[in-house]
Amino acid sequence: MNEMYIHSASTFIAEAHTDTNYLKEEIRRYTKENFRRVNKFILLTILGARQCINTHALDADTAIYLTTEHGNLGETADVLDEIYEVNSLPKPFGFINTMSSTAAFYLAQNLGVRGRNITVSSQHLSFERGLELLKVDFAGGVERSALIGGVDEASLSEASLEGCAGRSWRMIDGSGWLYVTPEREGAGGAFTEIRSFRDGPSCVRWMSEREISAADVVAFGARIGDEEAASLRDILQPAAEFDYLREYGYSGSATACGISMFVKLYQGKTLLHINRDQRGNYAVIELQQF
């Protein structure tokens, strides 16, 4: 696996329907820029990423990978209401901000970086797929530093939790970010595996056959049910489990938030994060802290 070293991480989570003025106040702790004509999704993006960068000096070519399940959910609904309920043309900036890539743009502009700027999604595995894109860019020597994060507003959608039968969490707004480079110097940890499997048995076989020592901590994504989690625990025999969904709540970007939170909370530990999508494709992320 190509080197992907983690230099900092940060998580911002808030109860659903957090006021945008509160988010703006929080952002002022990190930047003097006054954000106008922006929405909650953009503010969550900027806040989470600014917390992650904090005092790091970024290279101008730093890339941004924004992963999300739903993107600008709230503002898209508002603009649809302007057209269908108010029967008017939408406000120009409201319309522009329905394009979720504007969040990564405002972040790049605020940070003064102009590397790759990608907004990507994949049902229930958005953060994992974003990491795969980053991995290919590092492998190809296209990028030398990157901010990767997951951002989602609390969703009211029942469909978004379809398949998570028997498990329910409180809905939160979430923005989890990591600053990653291929350089080990100054890093606090590294991604040591980013792996996809077409079904559960292949994933289990890989975990069973691994020759390296077991991870200290395991964490399961939203679609790994209780029974399946129990059988995976039997195989992995972890020293601990990080149930970030139960402890902190769910957003479409729960994986990004959980992983960035792990970096902060579990110094010196190894994490194996297992997740799956609605088709039964699995994705495993292993992260080692130094």
Add this chain to the structure above:
Amino acid sequence: MKRRAFVTGKAIICALGDTLREIVDAARHKRIRLSQIPFTLASLPYTKPYYLIQRKEGDAPDNRSDAYFYDILFSTVSRALLDAGVNNEEIEDMHVFFGSTSMDVPIFEGNHHKTSASVSGMFLQSSNGYGKIAGAIVERFGIGGNCYSFATACTSSANALLYAAAMIEERHIERALVVGYDLYNNLGFYGCEALKSLAAEEYRPFDRMRDGLILGEACGAVVLEGRRRNADDFMYLGGANICDTYSVTSHDEEGSAVAETMNRALRKAGLRPEDIDAVKAHATGTENNDRTECAAMKVTFGCSVPPVTCVKPFIGHTVGACGVNELILFTESIKEGFVPSTPGFREADKDLHVTPLMENMEAGKGIFMLNYFGFGGNCTTLILSNKDAPG
């Protein structure tokens, strides 16, 4: 060891038709089909042009449903797979890269007619995320690989193709299905009118009298693989994506970020500017885009700007889907021996210093640059060739 990625299969449904032959034929003869759409919901007393898919009567936007949405999508994908000649095992092995601006918004707007629920209410309650459409593709076709849905405004499907090719080159995957799809939706049409971006009558990118863009709807799909199936399959040579942080709605008019994107793509492909035989410009027809893009071409190519074509006047600006749609229209025309001209262009803008092709240009083997830009400062350049692969 790295390898090349090749476009081995393709299909498109757009305003010009749904077969490659009729679409390329229309491009050769500068035939376009433009519709007029009113702003009924906002009670505005005028219409604006739009490039609508017109396969049958039921295609009118008011009659559409989710079945229509998926019919267009699945029909396009099905024909792209057939064109590539992939077998079931190879289909199962694929990964899906999807790019769109509107994603599933047309579905919610279409279903609005059948229920008393508001569109926004349906959207909030039923949205299954940006990954939903790629998820439907893999389910329908028995594709076993991963799904990546790109939401980078008008560069969405160009970026989908950039990453699909990179993953094949790096041997992370064997083959990919790349889809660009944007169907008519009021959100985009009314939104662009609110921005005063829509042209009044005619699409005239790079023309002195240009007055904006004309939206279009289309679905394009290409199969990318690590080997050529046919001698004329186009080969991906390189690409680049960067963010122009000048403004969320427009690019730096001096074109520095756009030029930097072109230069990075050239470096990635191991090429010099003079190696490019023709450029497919993004050419939205808006004042800022055309000014920026032409300035950038002057920065990149100096006094020797290669022949330039603007293909949006054939199928409209298909926003996030334009990456794949315009690639298909452009490369299929070259396979038929010509680089298409730019319909609607009549009078050069002396400030742009670029005059697009006014007549079809004979084309054979060559190296071609395709440019795409979008809101949020997103800039993407792809370089493709139909020359023999090295080694």
